[in-house]
Amino acid sequence: MKSKTFQPGGMHIPDLKDQTKHKNIENMPSGKNLLYPLSQHVGIPAEPIVEPGQEVSIGQLIAKAQGDFSSNIHASVSGIVKDIKEYPHPIAGLGTAIHVENNFQDTYHPSLKAPQFETKMDLASFVSHIQASGIVGMGGATFPTHLKLNPPPDVTVDTYIVNGAECEPYLTCDHRLMLEKTRELFDGIQIVQSFLHFENIIIGIECNKVDAIEHLKKYMQDNPMEMPIQIIPLAKKYPQGAEKSLIKATTNRVVPIGKLPFAVGCIVQNVGTLIALSESIREGTPMIHRVLTASGDCLQEPKNIRVPIGTLLSDIVTFCGGFSKEPKELVFGGPMMGINQRSQDVPVLKGTSGIIFLSTLEPLQEGSCIRCGRCITNCPAGLMPYRFVEVAKKNSFDESNRYFVNSCIECGLCTYNCPARIPILNYIRVSKQEIKRKRSR
Amino acid sequence: MKHYVITASPHIRSKINTAFLMNMVSISLLPATLGGIVIFGWSNTIPLILLSIVSAVLSEALFQKMLKLPMTYLDGSAVVTGFLLALCCPPSIPLWLPVLGSFFAIFSKQVFGGLGHNPFNPALIGRAFLVLSFPAHMTSWMKPFDVVTTSTPLAIYAGKGMEGVLNAFQGSSSVMYNNMFLGLRGGCIGEVFIPGILVGLAILLVTKTIKWYIPLTYIATVFFFSWMLGMDPIFSILSGGVLFGAFFMATDYVTSPMLPQSKIIYGFGCGFLNVMIRFFANMPEGTTFAILLMNVITPLLDNRIKKPVGFIKEKVS
Numbered sequence: 001m002k003s004k005t006f007q008p009g010g011m012h013i014p015d016l017k018d019q020t021k022h023k024n025i026e027n028m029p030s031g032k033n034l035l036y037p038l039s040q041h042v043g044i045p046a047e048p049i050v051e052p053g054q055e056v057s058i059g060q061l062i063a064k065a066q067g068d069f070s071s072n073i074h075a076s077v078s079g080i081v082k083d084i085k086e087y088p089h090p091i092a093g094l095g096t097a098i099h100v101e102n103n104f105q106d107t108y109h110p111s112l113k114a115p116q117f118e119t120k121m122d123l124a125s126f127v128s129h130i131q132a133s134g135i136v137g138m139g140g141a142t143f144p145t146h147l148k149l150n151p152p153p154d155v156t157v158d159t160y161i162v163n164g165a166e167c168e169p170y171l172t173c174d175h176r177l178m179l180e181k182t183r184e185l186f187d188g189i190q191i192v193q194s195f196l197h198f199e200n201i202i203i204g205i206e207c208n209k210v211d212a213i214e215h216l217k218k219y220m221q222d223n224p225m226e227m228p229i230q231i232i233p234l235a236k237k238y239p240q241g242a243e244k245s246l247i248k249a250t251t252n253r254v255v256p257i258g259k260l261p262f263a264v265g266c267i268v269q270n271v272g273t274l275i276a277l278s279e280s281i282r283e284g285t286p287m288i289h290r291v292l293t294a295s296g297d298c299l300q301e302p303k304n305i306r307v308p309i310g311t312l313l314s315d316i317v318t319f320c321g322g323f324s325k326e327p328k329e330l331v332f333g334g335p336m337m338g339i340n341q342r343s344q345d346v347p348v349l350k351g352t353s354g355i356i357f358l359s360t361l362e363p364l365q366e367g368s369c370i371r372c373g374r375c376i377t378n379c380p381a382g383l384m385p386y387r388f389v390e391v392a393k394k395n396s397f398d399e400s401n402r403y404f405v406n407s408c409i410e411c412g413l414c415t416y417n418c419p420a421r422i423p424i425l426n427y428i429r430v431s432k433q434e435i436k437r438k439r440s441r
Numbered sequence: 442m443k444h445y446v447i448t449a450s451p452h453i454r455s456k457i458n459t460a461f462l463m464n465m466v467s468i469s470l471l472p473a474t475l476g477g478i479v480i481f482g483w484s485n486t487i488p489l490i491l492l493s494i495v496s497a498v499l500s501e502a503l504f505q506k507m508l509k510l511p512m513t514y515l516d517g518s519a520v521v522t523g524f525l526l527a528l529c530c531p532p533s534i535p536l537w538l539p540v541l542g543s544f545f546a547i548f549s550k551q552v553f554g555g556l557g558h559n560p561f562n563p564a565l566i567g568r569a570f571l572v573l574s575f576p577a578h579m580t581s582w583m584k585p586f587d588v589v590t591t592s593t594p595l596a597i598y599a600g601k602g603m604e605g606v607l608n609a610f611q612g613s614s615s616v617m618y619n620n621m622f623l624g625l626r627g628g629c630i631g632e633v634f635i636p637g638i639l640v641g642l643a644i645l646l647v648t649k650t651i652k653w654y655i656p657l658t659y660i661a662t663v664f665f666f667s668w669m670l671g672m673d674p675i676f677s678i679l680s681g682g683v684l685f686g687a688f689f690m691a692t693d694y695v696t697s698p699m700l701p702q703s704k705i706i707y708g709f710g711c712g713f714l715n716v717m718i719r720f721f722a723n724m725p726e727g728t729t730f731a732i733l734l735m736n737v738i739t740p741l742l743d744n745r746i747k748k749p750v751g752f753i754k755e756k757v758s
Contacts, residue, residue: 008750013455169453244751257751330445335452342444361446362454367513368557370459373652373699382750386699407749412451419459420557426449 003207005235006248009380011413012236013336015208016169019302020295025176028305030077030102031315035347036062037089037097040309041142043069048098052083059286060109062098065131071144071350072134076288076308079103090332090346091339097347100310114284123150123195126281133280134287134350139163139174139241139270140333142351145277148269149192151262160198161250161268162189164205164212165234165241168334170295171354174271176304177291178205178212181275182219188274191281193227196267201229204250208236238336239411243268245380257407272353287350294320296357298327307348314344316355327357336412367420375414375424381407385414385424392427397438400431408432459556462694463517465650469641470524470689476624476634480585481532486630490527493539497523500547510555518556522546525564525689528631529682529729530571532583538575542567561736562696565729572729582627591627594680595725603673621679632685642688651692654704655711659687662712670720683715686728696736703742710735 039045046063056062056075063073082099089095115121115129131146151157162185166174178185189201205213213233220229232250234240244255246268253264261268272291279285288309295302300321307316313330317323331338332346335356348355375385384403391399405428414424478486501519505512523543530539546567550559572579584591594617597605610617620626624633632638645651660678667677678684691697691711698707711731718727 013453248750254751256753257749259751328446329448329452331450331452335450337450338452339450340445340447340452342447344443356452358452362448362452364448367459367511367516368555370462370518370557370694371697371699372462372694376699376747380750382747382752384700384747403746404749404752407751410450416451416453417455417457419455419457419462421454421458423449425451429449 001207001210001213001233003233003235004249005237006240006245006380008382009378009413010237010239010245011378011417013169013238013416015236016295017172017175017208020170020172020293020304021175021209023172023176023302023304025173025180025291025304025306028307028311028316028319030104030308031311032102033082033312034077034079034100034102034308034310035087035097035312036073036075036100036310037087037092037095037347037349038063038073039089039092039095040073040349040351041071041136041144043071043144045096046070046073048084048096050081050084050098052081054081055079056081056100057107057109059112059288061286062100065134068131068147069144071136072132072286073098074134074286074288075100075109076310077102078105078107088343088346090341090349090352112284112286114282126191126195130277130280132286135273135276135280136287136350137270138272138276138290138351138353140337140351140353141243142349145269145273148267149196151267155262156265157196157262157267158199158265159251159267160189160192160196160201161246161266162201162203162274163241163243163246163268163270164203164209165246166209167206167238167241168336168338168354170356171293171334172295173291173293173304173353175209175212177271177275178209179215182216184275184278185271186219186223186225187282188278189229190225190227191278192269192274199228200251201227202250203229203231204234204240204246205231206234206236206240238413239380239409242380242409242411244409257404290348290350290352292348292352293354295354296327296331296359298323298325298357298359300324309348309350311348312344313341313346313348313355316348317344323357325359327359328361329358331356331358336416337410363421366422369420369422372419374417374419378413378417380411380413381409383407385428388431389422389424389427392431397431397434400428401435405431405435459518460516462650463521465645465648466521466689467517467524469644469650470528470631472637472640473631473634473685474528474637476637477528477532477630480624480633481583481630482586485533485583488536489530489532489534489539490524490630492536493527493530493543494520494523496540496543497526497547500544501551504547504551505555508551508555513556516556519547522550522563522567525631526567529564529568529629529685529690531579531581531628532630534578534581538571538578542571545570557695559695560739561733562690562693565690565733568729569733584627585625585633593627593725594621594676595719598672598676598680599725603676606676618675618679621676629682629685632682635679635684638684638688645688645692652701652704654701655692655697655708656687658705658708659691659712659715660684662709663687663715666713666716670716672720677716677719681719681726682728686715686732687711690728691732691735696739698739698742700743700745700747703745707735707739707742710738
């Protein structure tokens with residue numbers, strides 16, 4: 001298949017998706033206890049509007065967004081609010097969360113109803129509906145969707161890119177969504193298009209998902225749509241799903257450092273987000289579920305599952321039949337960019353695309369740089385990663401700034417490839433923090 | 442309560458590590474080695490190669506023990522050094538020479554802090570040390586499939602010009618090309634069998650161990666300047682250690698630049714110096730010193746700031 005990709009950098013890494021890529025998405029029943037951290041998105045945490053002891057039902061708003069750069073949080077089960085206090089947070093380590101005990105009544109909140117989309121909806125009310133539904137990017141970055149779909153008046157956006165790259169190893173949830181929720185996906189695109197009128201709509205899919213590419217093409221033939229949609233097959237290459245890499249791969253435009261995709265007239269959205277958007281407009285369901293991949297080399301039965309947001313990891317492990325091998329690491333997200341968890345007592349967030357259990361630890365013994373140049377060749381940001389190690393060891397972080405350390409997107413390829421097993425990305429993170437600390441002083 | 446290990450991302454690693462890369466270089470040397478063994482006889486080559494490798498590994502272990510460094514002497518880098526050094530020695534030299542050379546090669550690496558910190562290619566330092574200290578031994582060449590001594594084509598060229606070279610090959614230039622390609626001439630163990638060297642290059646390129654920049658610019662530069670100075674350019678690249686040096690020595694990770702543009706300049710510099718030494722210096726061959734001289738400016742060539750993707754020059758207002 002003829003495919004496009006981005007330059008420079010990036011590389012194909014073993015995708016390890018075979019365990020789950022043919023498995024249908026299973027609906028996982030909700031567990032007994034659910035946690036809703038107030039910070040599940042980029043931006044300001046939401047504020048709780050429920051009290052301990054209060055009864056809540058499915059879809060009820062339990063924490064309200066604080067300003068525009070924030071997002072609403074809704075209950076995904078019916079039950080009783082047990083308490084609101086600090087709990088382990090999968091990303092921040094610790095954070096305030098609302099603890100709801102499930103009463104298994106599955107009662108829906110009466111306020112849930114679909115907006116009258118067809119007859120009287122303009123861009124402003126569409127955007128405010130999205131905002132009220134608490135929709136954020138489901139690819140992992142969790143950027144509030146209402147901000148993405150509401151470009152500032154001084155920018156013109158002509159290209160809409162649907163992200164079906166899913167370049168992280170193990171993850172197959174977007175792949176399955178494209179196959180199983182095709183109607184909702186195109187419906188989501190249609191809804192967005194009816195407000196924003198893009199000149200091009202591009203669906204970018206990596207070639208390890210040929211079935212999805214063909215399925216979507218066939219769907220488009222069977223259901224002709226009046227939209228300038230094209231499906232672009234992409235070469236298997238990590239980190240193609242990263243926003244800037246995807247824009248380069250599909251449109252050959254380069255987003256300037258420190259700018260949003262708006263700067264080059266693009267909006268990028270994950271397939272999962274569009275499906276959630278469609279459900280929110282058609283059925284009025286706020287963002288209370290998500291599909292994720294539970295995989296790795298330890299689970300008895302790796303699966304693609306649709307879970308209520310707030311579900312604890314321990315319940316997912318039980319649903320997947322427990323472990324066949326003792327896991328040493330528990331990763332939230334994909335294995336390249338995901339965050340390790342200390343225990344199973346953390347909840348699924350809006351941006352959790354995968355839960356990966358790994359039985360082997362990465363080596364910690366750090367060798368000497370042999371100057372092989374792999375970090376430079378593969379860096380998708382075009383940096384010289386080995387330099388950051390050299391200067392960080394000398395404590396001269398100003399120098400790492402001169403080498404554009406802040407352009408690093410932390411894709412992890414430099415560390416992945418380093419034959420001397422130097423955790424280059426860790427040095428980069430330290431450098432970034434040191435520079436930030438110096439600036440704030 | 443069960444706790445899992447916390448590490449920072451990425452949580453998976455490529456299978457390729459330092460030892461893998463070093464072993465890949467050793468494997469790529471095997472075809473040329475095999476050619477050398479067949480041409481010069483196993484007893485003149487195999488003990489020399491093995492002793493050189495053993496000496497390099499033991500010296501590495503000794504230095505790491507003495508300097509209280511991590512004991513990484515089995516990571517394949519010392520093997521490569523010993524192997525390379527043996528391959529750029531003439532066959533049938535006294536066996537203490539490669540042992541001493543390997544020791545000195547490893548010394549030249551460890552004295553700067555070990556693997557990754559040495560400014561000079563250790564194997565070439567070892568060879569330079571032997572050539573300068575024991576010139577008589579290091580320039581006594583064997584005739585292929587024979588025990589009599591001979592001269593290398595380059596030495597003949599330096600003395601008698603192209604005519605002398607042709608005389609050595611029955612006066613026919615096609616015999617000369619043929620014999621020089623197949624390694625039927627005097628020379629070092631590893632440098633004579635060109636098909637094996639090319640297979641080695643292919644292994645390195647296909648496995649993405651090295652990139653094409655340095656070998657190609659090196660060879661092209663030698664070809665061009667030899668031609669400019671009136672030497673048969675094909676004779677020039679087939680003779681001496683040019684191909685061996687360009688593929689296996691100049692591409693050494695530690696002592697060559699990392700950025701593509703720098704690699705091209707480096708390859709050009711190696712080729713240029715190589716020809717200059719051949720024509721204007723007091724030695725027929727120049728690969729060793731050309732590469733060592735370019736090693737010196739490698740840090741300079743790498744001292745650039747690469748502009749990242751999406752970089753826009755800020756307007757000065």
